[in-house]
Amino acid sequence: MNVVLQVAQDLTSIGFIALGAATVYQWYRYRGRAQAMLAWALGLLALAAAIGRIQTVTGTSAFVSVISLISFLGSGYFVLMFRDAFLPLRPIARRAATILLIVASALAVASATVLAHANATLTSGITLLLVLAWAAFIGEPVVRFWVASRKQPSVQRTRMRALSFGFAALVAILLVAVLGGRALQNPVATLLIQLVAMITVPLIYVSFAPPSLLRRIWRMGEENKLRAAIQDLLIFSPGPQALAEQAAGWAIRMLGAQAAFIVDPTGKVMASRNISVDGTRDLLARKGDQERGSFPGPGGATVMVAPLRLTEGTGFLGVLSGPFTPIFGNDEINQLEGYASSVAAGLERTRVTERIAAIEKHKSQFLNLASHELRGPLTVIRGYGSMLQAGLLGDLNDRGRKAAPVMMAKILEMNALIEQMIEAARLEDGGLLIKPEEADLRAIASAAVAKLEPVLDERHHIVLKSPSRPVRVMVDAERVTTIVTNLIDNAVKYSPDGGEVTVMVTTGGGVARLGVKDTGIGIARDDLPILFTRFGRVSNSSTDHFPGTGLGLFLGRQLARLQGGEITVDSVPGEGSTFTLHLPIAERVDRATVPELSPSRLSAEAAGLR
Amino acid sequence: MVEGEFVDQRTPAVLAGLGWLPDLALTPAWSRERPHSRFAGRRTQSSGPIRVLLVEDDPTIAEMYRVQLDYDGYTVTVVPTGDAAISAMEAAKPDIVLLDLLLPDRSGLEVMVQINQSFPDHPPVVILSNYGEPTMIERGLALGAVEYLVKSRVTPDSVSRAIPRWIGLRPGGEPHQEHRS
Numbered sequence: 001m002n003v004v005l006q007v008a009q010d011l012t013s014i015g016f017i018a019l020g021a022a023t024v025y026q027w028y029r030y031r032g033r034a035q036a037m038l039a040w041a042l043g044l045l046a047l048a049a050a051i052g053r054i055q056t057v058t059g060t061s062a063f064v065s066v067i068s069l070i071s072f073l074g075s076g077y078f079v080l081m082f083r084d085a086f087l088p089l090r091p092i093a094r095r096a097a098t099i100l101l102i103v104a105s106a107l108a109v110a111s112a113t114v115l116a117h118a119n120a121t122l123t124s125g126i127t128l129l130l131v132l133a134w135a136a137f138i139g140e141p142v143v144r145f146w147v148a149s150r151k152q153p154s155v156q157r158t159r160m161r162a163l164s165f166g167f168a169a170l171v172a173i174l175l176v177a178v179l180g181g182r183a184l185q186n187p188v189a190t191l192l193i194q195l196v197a198m199i200t201v202p203l204i205y206v207s208f209a210p211p212s213l214l215r216r217i218w219r220m221g222e223e224n225k226l227r228a229a230i231q232d233l234l235i236f237s238p239g240p241q242a243l244a245e246q247a248a249g250w251a252i253r254m255l256g257a258q259a260a261f262i263v264d265p266t267g268k269v270m271a272s273r274n275i276s277v278d279g280t281r282d283l284l285a286r287k288g289d290q291e292r293g294s295f296p297g298p299g300g301a302t303v304m305v306a307p308l309r310l311t312e313g314t315g316f317l318g319v320l321s322g323p324f325t326p327i328f329g330n331d332e333i334n335q336l337e338g339y340a341s342s343v344a345a346g347l348e349r350t351r352v353t354e355r356i357a358a359i360e361k362h363k364s365q366f367l368n369l370a371s372h373e374l375r376g377p378l379t380v381i382r383g384y385g386s387m388l389q390a391g392l393l394g395d396l397n398d399r400g401r402k403a404a405p406v407m408m409a410k411i412l413e414m415n416a417l418i419e420q421m422i423e424a425a426r427l428e429d430g431g432l433l434i435k436p437e438e439a440d441l442r443a444i445a446s447a448a449v450a451k452l453e454p455v456l457d458e459r460h461h462i463v464l465k466s467p468s469r470p471v472r473v474m475v476d477a478e479r480v481t482t483i484v485t486n487l488i489d490n491a492v493k494y495s496p497d498g499g500e501v502t503v504m505v506t507t508g509g510g511v512a513r514l515g516v517k518d519t520g521i522g523i524a525r526d527d528l529p530i531l532f533t534r535f536g537r538v539s540n541s542s543t544d545h546f547p548g549t550g551l552g553l554f555l556g557r558q559l560a561r562l563q564g565g566e567i568t569v570d571s572v573p574g575e576g577s578t579f580t581l582h583l584p585i586a587e588r589v590d591r592a593t594v595p596e597l598s599p600s601r602l603s604a605e606a607a608g609l610r
Numbered sequence: 611m612v613e614g615e616f617v618d619q620r621t622p623a624v625l626a627g628l629g630w631l632p633d634l635a636l637t638p639a640w641s642r643e644r645p646h647s648r649f650a651g652r653r654t655q656s657s658g659p660i661r662v663l664l665v666e667d668d669p670t671i672a673e674m675y676r677v678q679l680d681y682d683g684y685t686v687t688v689v690p691t692g693d694a695a696i697s698a699m700e701a702a703k704p705d706i707v708l709l710d711l712l713l714p715d716r717s718g719l720e721v722m723v724q725i726n727q728s729f730p731d732h733p734p735v736v737i738l739s740n741y742g743e744p745t746m747i748e749r750g751l752a753l754g755a756v757e758y759l760v761k762s763r764v765t766p767d768s769v770s771r772a773i774p775r776w777i778g779l780r781p782g783g784e785p786h787q788e789h790r791s
Contacts, residue, residue, distance in 0.1 A: 372740060372741065375740045375760070375761065375762040376668070376740055376761075376762075378762045379671060379740070379761040379762045380670050380671055380674060382762060382765060383671070383674045383675075383678075383765050383766045384674055386765040386766070386767055387674070387677065387678060387765075387766060387767065390767060392677070392678065392681055392767075393677075415762060415763070418762070419763070422742070426743070426744075432744070433744045
């Protein structure tokens with residue numbers, strides 16, 4: 001048992017000595033006050049531990065005891081100073097700590113020399129006082145670090161908690177060991193204490209020098225969030241301003257910074273978090289010419305900037321270090337620079353989106369205005385045209401009688417194009433109203449066929465195939481008729497050699513379908529996607545002579561979608577096309593609850609308008 | 611009816627409101643019977659031909675409608691402004707009002723409000739406008755217009771033929787109004 005205890009004690013001592021060496025090395029490498037204080041704290045603790053082990057072998061000497069005790073007290077004092085490097089203590093607290101250190105050191109010297117042979121009670125009383133002083137030095141930072149860790153990014157949070165927990169464990173061990181007295185003399189208790197002490201070594205170590213693997217693990221949750229946030233910034237941000245503000249917030253979280261700011265190429269502060277606009281300007285004044293890197297900020301803080309490369313010039317993304325910010329080193333600058341390029345891409349995108357939206361709006365307004373302005377003259381042309389054709393403006397001769405209907409047909413065609421343009425503009429403005437009512441798709445199909453049949457030339461004919469039972473859909477019947485008429489009209493138009501156009505109404509899987517199949521020129525596979533886009537006409541030598549705005553299918557699909565439906569196409573070039581309108585079948589309504597004729601329908605019929 | 615579109619009675623009923631397709635069902639006009647005073651010969655509560663008040667500031671369109679309505683035997687009064695329209699309501703005692711919405715002095719909708727206030731028993735008003743926005747149509751019909759027509763979609767002939775029917779649809783008394791409100 002004693003051997004095990006010996007080994008455990010050796011291991012603990014070696015652990016603390018290694019810990020001290022590591023912090024000294026860290027300080028040597030990175031410098032900085034915080035690093036120095038930590039190096040002092042753990043270096044002195046290591047010294048105390050080493051002396052303790054050596055004493056068990058060589059025996060005690062007063063001088064060595066004094067060194068050991070003062071090292072021990074110093075280790076506590078420097079933990080407090082380490083905290084001071086992060087979060088400055090009030091001057092009075094710092095002075096009190098220094099006085100406490102001097103008094104405790106004097107007591108330690110006294111106990112090891114003058115009072116070495118005094119009675120046991122006095123000696124253990126002094127020891128208790130020394131441990132309490134040490135605990136006071138360390139206890140404050142332990143609590144402070146734990147409290148401050150809460151709002152930190154995950155890596156800093158974990159590091160601060162490890163530090164806090166490690167030192168708390170040390171304090172606990174010493175208090176238990178000193179206060180426990182005889183009860184803890186048995187080997188098992190000592191071993192347990194040694195084990196706890198051994199655990200604190202790696203805890204404290206990862207707090208100041210966490211290996212990259214651990215950092216990666218701690219950061220994982222946050223990095224996922226950051227990735228999602230960047231994606232969010234790039235894709236969904238409503239505008240440059242909102243994006244800049246979000247980006248500043250994430251820069252703070254990512255680097256554990258105190259504040260962040262984004263400045264556009266003109267020098268205007270786009271966003272600043274935890275810092276005023278004026279404060280940001282002050283920081284930029286300190287920056288000088290450098291595009292990237294860090295420079296001292298106000299009150300011992302460090303400022304780090306990375307360029308934000310935008311089309312109109314270079315802006316800046318910057319962060320300001322705070323009490324808990326880990327060092328701004330090369331890694332952090334690279335990280336910030338990578339982030340800045342993502343933010344720049346996001347800003348560019350929002351600007352492009354805004355520009356496109358503005359262009360879209362102008363185009364929509366233009367379309368709307370132009371088509372309304374076209375209505376005026378067309379009214380007169382159409383009116384007089386019809387009066388001319390009717391002979392109201394005088395009798396036409398035979399040639400005039402032949403020309404008049406051609407002119408009227410063209411006027412109506414033009415009218416239809418203008419109406420399509422207005423409808424498309426209205427669709428984009430959201431000014432299009434759909435009034436769904438229960439309707440029978442078969443009736444709609446036959447109405448559309450009935451409308452077109454009289455104007456077909458003898459080479460085309462329409463075949464209508466409908467099921468025997470009603471196909472109920474909740475739609476705006478007028479809109480759907482418009483869609484279907486347009487599909488049939490297209491089928492005829494794109495079958496220049498004549499042929500059969502089949503209109504089929506079918507149902508299945510809760511969907512009602514109305515297919516319009518022609519044997520016309522068909523559509524190449526590559527051209528299918530543009531069919532349903534606005535003004536998306538398949539343009540080639542064989543189609544150029546067909547009149548149309550290319551709005552019909554666009555409007556048709558949009559109207560279908562507004563009613564929960566869809567239009568699909570299936571086509572083989574040279575063999576023909578099938579356009580299918582899909583509409584959800586209406587839930588079967590109980591007949592008893594539906595009046596035979598609604599008052600509005602009755603009145604509309606009475607008015608002769610339906 | 612989506613846009614309150616006036617519909618030729620010969621077209622299938624379900625096609626009411628068809629907006630943007632060519633009016634393919636139009637029968638050749640010369641094949642129609644066209645007797646002089648074929649519609650306006652019908653008497654209203656006051657004696658004489660039907661009196662039409664046309665409120666239209668575009669002289670070209672006004673003249674075109676005047677030719678058609680004269681030809682069909684109506685007595686036509688054309689006024690170009692909202693003010694003149696209100697005065698003419700009294701002076702011309704129209705049997706029907708054809709009202710443009712874009713007038714130089716005020717909107718046709720304001721004229722309608724004024725007509726409703728000053729002439730509770732006013733004759734039917736038909737709006738004839740270049741604007742076909744659903745909101746405009748709703749407002750026009752809510753104010754009591756018996757019909758809202760987009761000018762470029764109708765011809766003077768079709769409007770002329772529908773006048774006797776509209777006169778039968780006086781605001782208030784007819785069930786036709788119900789589905790407008």
